[in-house]
Amino acid sequence: MEATLETSTQAPAWGTLQQVRDHLYDQFQDPPFDPASGLPVDELERTVRAYLTAHPALPRVLQKAHAYRLVVTRGQIHVDPLDWYADKLNHGGIVRRIRDEWYAEAKAGPLSKEAGWFDEMHRLGVARGLLDMGHISPGWENMLCGGLGGVLAEAHRQRDRLGAAATVEQSAFYEAVEIVYQATIALASRFAAQARAMIPDHPEHEAHLAAIAANCEQVPAGPPRTFHQALQFVWLMHELIEMEGEMVRSMGHFDRTLYPYYRADIEAGRLTRAQAVELIQFFWIRYHARTRGRHNGKNFLLGGQRADGSDVTNELTEVALQAYEGLNVPDPKLSVRYHPGSPDWLYRRVAGLIRAGHNSFVLMNDDPAIAGMVKRGKTPADARTYLPIGCYEPAVDGKEVGCTMNLVVNLAKGVELALHDGVDPLSGVQVGPHTGDPRRFTTFEQLWEAYTAQMEALLTRCAEYVRTHERQWPQINPSPLIAATIDDCLARGKDIGRGGAHYNSVGAVGVALANAADALLALKQAVYEEKRYRMDEVIAAIDRDYEGQEAMRQYLRHRVPKWGNADPEADRLARRVADHYCATIHSFRNARGGPFQAALFTLDFQLTFGRATGALPDGRRAGAPLAPGVGASPGCDREGVTALMRSVTGLDYTETPNGAVLDVMLHPSATRGEEGLDALVALIVTFFARGGYALQLNIIDAETLRAAQRCPEHYAALQIRVTGWSVYFVTLPRDEQDMFIARNTHAFN
Numbered sequence: 001m002e003a004t005l006e007t008s009t010q011a012p013a014w015g016t017l018q019q020v021r022d023h024l025y026d027q028f029q030d031p032p033f034d035p036a037s038g039l040p041v042d043e044l045e046r047t048v049r050a051y052l053t054a055h056p057a058l059p060r061v062l063q064k065a066h067a068y069r070l071v072v073t074r075g076q077i078h079v080d081p082l083d084w085y086a087d088k089l090n091h092g093g094i095v096r097r098i099r100d101e102w103y104a105e106a107k108a109g110p111l112s113k114e115a116g117w118f119d120e121m122h123r124l125g126v127a128r129g130l131l132d133m134g135h136i137s138p139g140w141e142n143m144l145c146g147g148l149g150g151v152l153a154e155a156h157r158q159r160d161r162l163g164a165a166a167t168v169e170q171s172a173f174y175e176a177v178e179i180v181y182q183a184t185i186a187l188a189s190r191f192a193a194q195a196r197a198m199i200p201d202h203p204e205h206e207a208h209l210a211a212i213a214a215n216c217e218q219v220p221a222g223p224p225r226t227f228h229q230a231l232q233f234v235w236l237m238h239e240l241i242e243m244e245g246e247m248v249r250s251m252g253h254f255d256r257t258l259y260p261y262y263r264a265d266i267e268a269g270r271l272t273r274a275q276a277v278e279l280i281q282f283f284w285i286r287y288h289a290r291t292r293g294r295h296n297g298k299n300f301l302l303g304g305q306r307a308d309g310s311d312v313t314n315e316l317t318e319v320a321l322q323a324y325e326g327l328n329v330p331d332p333k334l335s336v337r338y339h340p341g342s343p344d345w346l347y348r349r350v351a352g353l354i355r356a357g358h359n360s361f362v363l364m365n366d367d368p369a370i371a372g373m374v375k376r377g378k379t380p381a382d383a384r385t386y387l388p389i390g391c392y393e394p395a396v397d398g399k400e401v402g403c404t405m406n407l408v409v410n411l412a413k414g415v416e417l418a419l420h421d422g423v424d425p426l427s428g429v430q431v432g433p434h435t436g437d438p439r440r441f442t443t444f445e446q447l448w449e450a451y452t453a454q455m456e457a458l459l460t461r462c463a464e465y466v467r468t469h470e471r472q473w474p475q476i477n478p479s480p481l482i483a484a485t486i487d488d489c490l491a492r493g494k495d496i497g498r499g500g501a502h503y504n505s506v507g508a509v510g511v512a513l514a515n516a517a518d519a520l521l522a523l524k525q526a527v528y529e530e531k532r533y534r535m536d537e538v539i540a541a542i543d544r545d546y547e548g549q550e551a552m553r554q555y556l557r558h559r560v561p562k563w564g565n566a567d568p569e570a571d572r573l574a575r576r577v578a579d580h581y582c583a584t585i586h587s588f589r590n591a592r593g594g595p596f597q598a599a600l601f602t603l604d605f606q607l608t609f610g611r612a613t614g615a616l617p618d619g620r621r622a623g624a625p626l627a628p629g630v631g632a633s634p635g636c637d638r639e640g641v642t643a644l645m646r647s648v649t650g651l652d653y654t655e656t657p658n659g660a661v662l663d664v665m666l667h668p669s670a671t672r673g674e675e676g677l678d679a680l681v682a683l684i685v686t687f688f689a690r691g692g693y694a695l696q697l698n699i700i701d702a703e704t705l706r707a708a709q710r711c712p713e714h715y716a717a718l719q720i721r722v723t724g725w726s727v728y729f730v731t732l733p734r735d736e737q738d739m740f741i742a743r744n745t746h747a748f749n
Contacts, residue, residue, distance in 0.1 A: 013207035014274075017281050020082045024285050025292075027083070033076035033090045037194065041092035044075050048094055059169070060102070061478035061495060065176035067095050068244060068481065069183040077187075079195045079212060081205035084282045085232055086191035086212045087239050099245040099477050103131070106472045114465040124424050125612025126413045126431055128605075129462050131469040132403040133477050134247030135390045135507070136496075139398030139485035140257055143237060144230060147222040148181045151484050155181075158490045170493030176480035177490070184240060184481070185221040192216035227261040227271060231283045234258075238298075244481045249390040249404075251332070253397060254300045255317040262316045273319060280323035288329040296725035297331035297360065299388055303346055304337025304366055307381040311341045321349055330360050330719050330726035335388040338688055339366035351680045354697050355671045359719055360726040362392055362661065363695045365688040368653035369394050376586075376595050376657045378503065391724025392659035392694045393599060396503055399487040401496045401592070404507030404599070404658055406466050409459065410609045411581060412515035412616060412626060417458075418450040419539055419617075426614045426622070433457045439536045444528045451520065452580055459508075459581075463588040463596060466506060470591035473497030497592075504594035507658040508585045510578070511605045514563045514627035517574035518618035518636065522560045524573070526617075542615040545622045557619025557636075564632025566643035571650045582655040599658035600651070601629045603723045607736065625739050628723065629661040630693075634743055641666065641683065649690035661694040662687070663723070665743055667701055696721050698740075705729065705741045 017024075039047065048067050055063065071091045078088035107115040118129040143151065159166065159174040166174070195213035199206050215232045224230040238248050252258075265271035271279075287298045302317050324334060336350050354361055366384075373383035378396055386394035393404035416425055422432035435450035474497045483489040487502040494500030526532045533552060541549040561567035563574045582598040590596060610626040620633065627633045630648050637644045641664055648662050664683075671680045680699075687695055698721050708715035712730035720729045720740060729737065 014278060016082070017278055017285075021285070023082060024282070025289050027080065027088075027286070027289050031078045031080075031088045031090070033078045033088065034194065035076065037078075037190070038076040038090070039074050040076065041090055041094070044071060044090075045092060045094050047074065048098075052098075059172040059478075060475050061172050061176045061480060062179075064095070064098070064244075064478045065179040065480055067098055068180050071095055071243070072183045072187040072240070073190075077190055077194060079191055079198060079209070081198060081202040081209055084208060084211065084228070084279060085235055085286070086188075086195065086216055087236055087286070089187065089239070089243075091243050093243075095243055096245050099133075103476045106476050111469060111472055114468045117461075118465060120429070121431070123612070124427050124429060124431065125410055125609040126424065127410065127458065127462055128408045129406065129466055129469070131473060131476060132406040132507070133245060133473075133479075135249045135393065135404040136246050136401060136482065137248065137250035137252065137387050137389055137395060137397070138237065138241055138482045139487065140234065140252035142398050142485045142487070143220070144233060144257065145223060147224075147233075148185055148220045149222055151490075152178065152181050155484060155490050158493065162493060166493060169498070173480065173483075173493050173495055176478065177484045180244075180481045181484065184237075187240075188216040188220055188236065224261055227258065227265045227276060228279055230258050230261045231279060235283060235286060241482050244479060245477045246479060246482055248298070250299045250301070250387040250395070252301065253304070253312070253385070253387060254320055255302050255314055256304075256306065256312045259314050259316045262319070266315075273315075276316075276319050277323045277326065280320060281327050284323065284327060284332050285329070287332045288327070291331045296391070297333040299335055299390065300332050301335045301337065301387055303342060304364075305339055305341075305384045307384050309384060311339070311343070312337075313343055313346055317346065318349070321353065324360075325353060325358055328358060328717065330728060333360040333362070333725055335362050335364055335392070337364045337366050337369075338684075347681045347684060348677065351677060351684060355668075355677065355680060355699050357699075357719055359696075359698060359721045361696065361721075362388065362724070363684060364388060364392065365653075365691070365693055367688075368656075368691055368693050372654040372657035375654055376505070376597055382503075388659075391603065392601060392661050393507055394657065394659065395505070398485065399501065400503035400505060401486065401501040402503075402505050402507060402597075402658075404505075404597075405509060406469075406506045407462050407508040407596075408603075408605055409462065409508065409510055409581075410512055410605070410613065410626070411455070411510050411577060412512040412519065412613055413609075414451050414455040414458070415516055415519045415616060416614055417454040418447060419542075422454065425543055426612065431458070438539070439534075441535065444524045447523060447528075448520070455581065456584055459584050459588075462508075467591040470497075470506075499592035499594075501592075504590065504592035505658075506588075506590040506594070506596045507599055508596050509599040509601060509603075509605075509658065510581045510585075511602050511609055512613075512626040513574060513578055513600055513630055514633045514636070515613075515616060515618065515620065517563045517570065517577050518560075518633055519616040519620075520577070521562075521570055521573050522556045522617040522619070525560050526556060538617055542617060545615045546619075553619045553621075555619075556617060560618070562618070562632060562636040562638075564637035564644045564647050565639040566646040571647050574647070575650055575652075578651050579655065586655070597658040598656055600656050600660040601724070602626060606723070607739070628663045628743075631663050634739075645683075645687050645690065645692065649687065649692045653691060653693040656693060659694065661696060661724070662692060663696055663698075663721070665698045665700070668699055669701075671699055696723075702741050705737065709734075709737055
């Protein structure tokens with residue numbers, strides 16, 4: 001039975017978002033689960049634990065599958081008659097807790113040395129390393145084209161192809177896929193049955209309940225026939241994959257994947273454009289309700305290219321932007337891909353939204369992104385279908401398990417270690433190798449060799465320890481639900497943690513490029529070229545956080561060129577730091593048979609790593625924030641945004657296949673009126689034409705931010721782009737608010 005979007009009751013089926021918006025915002029806080037629909041959480045968990053206790057010899061992938069089965073088939077459910085979607089399962093986080101216990105077990109056992117070392121490095125602000133199970137995207141098109149029934153049919157075909165040649169591991173994987181997919185289909189049937197049973201008691205909401213029932217009778221078992229069914233499919237799988245133990249960090253190429261369903265509905269008269277906007281808003285507000293504006297959001301992609309290089313942008317692109325504008329929330333976040341064939345209206349529409357404060361955008365340049373992926377072994381056709389995973393990290397849609405945040409490294413720590421013979425100066429811990437007493441270095445090249453030796457030793461050890469984590473993946477988080485959607489996992493009979501995906505990569509993020517480059521340049525100029533200060537004087541000053549040496553600090557801060565001002569010397573050195581980092585990362589292979597891939601961005605490590613980083617020779621004080629993204633050190637981009645972009649676009653972004661981003665803050669006066677909008681569009685176009693990778697913007701003035709601090713109740717809806725996500729400004733801690741104000745006013749001294 002196909003869903004009908006008409007209503008014969010007195011209550012309106014459409015146009016209800018504003019009336020129920022507060023209700024939808026709170027929908028996940030305490031859902032009224034039907035007690036008769038299943039087991040309460042405590043009893044459900046006892047049932048799951050009893051099963052695992054009774055079957056200790058089962059492979060982990062089957063233990064996980066049966067835990068999932070019990071939760072989704074026996075847990076309580078709830079269908080909301082005010083909503084257009086079904087999703088409420090009282091799972092209590094049971095499956096994820098089991099995953100966490102298995103991870104803790106591995107950290108206490110086979111990963112004890114590596115996990116302990118990474119914990120210490122994180123505390124020292126040197127690096128963070130882990131098993132990244134949270135930056136991944138399922139194969140949305142693989143699911144949608146045939147439904148879960150199609151995925152199951154393919155699993156059966158591949159299992160039959162192997163026959164008796166299948167290994168124990170492969171047989172267990174196929175069995176696990178069967179278990180979780182049949183359970184998922186059964187859950188949708190439960191939602192459908194409950195929705196139909198509710199109609200007599202809620203006749204005023206018959207249209208919603210009938211649509212939910214019809215949709216869940218069709219998807220996810222079969223392929224969606226309508227736009228509404230496609231959205232229901234995507235949301236339910238998001239919820240269940242996250243319940244399985246992964247964080248779904250890309251919701252797919254929205255206007256490419258879902259456009260055929262939208263177009264068919266419009267042409268058949270099943271749906272109007274206004275109704276499509278409302279369905280998207282009901283769909284997207286769920287993500288905001290999940291994060292409540294406090295977390296890093298879910299990524300939806302618009303624009304860009306198809307595999308053949310043709311432009312994706314279509315009517316659904318604009319419909320999605322209209323829905324986003326009307327919601328005015330920081331989550332979901334939207335990535336917009338641009339290429340030489342992108343239409344002019346897309347630049348102008350997105351720029352206008354950002355100028356109006358709707359800034360949950362990252363703007364991405366297809367040319368360097370695709371070229372960088374091809375360099376690392378992807379075909380051009382596959383690379384053109386990339387999705388930004390998490391924030392800005394590309395991965396091939398439905399073919400790649402990117403694990404884009406396995407490793408984060410503080411590039412500025414390499415300078416500290418080089419100046420202290422491998423010792424972290426704040427803690428006294430010998431982190432790196434002995435590279436010599438820098439007081440005895442007579443040339444800058446000797447210092448450079450010490451810096452690169454420290455970085456190479458650190459990165460080599462990090463890569464080794466990440467590989468050790470990866471080898472434990474099958475025991476920590478078997479993932480049959482998501483694995484079966486990704487190319488080659490079914491053909492190989494391998495889970496994603498065993499390298500079953502077509503492409504398997506590890507992301508390594510370099511933080512604080514500007515701080516490292518500025519610190520090295522300060523020593524190059526002040527110690528080796530001008531001989532204004534001796535190396536021992538500079539080291540003594542930074543070890544005391546410049547106490548009693550303010551004149552030196554001011555000189556190093558303001559009289560030495562800084563990255564981000566189009567200074568040739570500063571730009572050359574920053575490029576040298578970036579090139580060395582990327583080349584070192586790209587020399588490594590991971591435990592799943594794929595490459596390590598370099599990135600240059602900062603996220604909230606700007607603060608956390610900054611607090612654990614001592615004073616630097618560029619005049620930065622101990623504990624101060626590090627530089628955002630590939631941008632300048634806070635307060636050091638003194639020549640304006642054009643100079644900043646000239647510096648930043650001097651990097652080779654085909655060597656950052658795991659992403660890079662520039663954060664730009666503009667005063668509202670620079671973008672007022674049509675001329676201001678023209679200027680903003682020109683800025684974006686120029687950045688991309690010069691080879692920039694990704695761009696995110698805040699258009700706001702410091703006085704507005706200060707007013708929001710004074711009277712937060714009047715600025716509850718004020719959004720800012722923090723880094724890879726947006727938040728309400730008033731929800732940030734005071735120190736982070738102050739950092740944004742300082743960036744806006746260049747108040748860092």
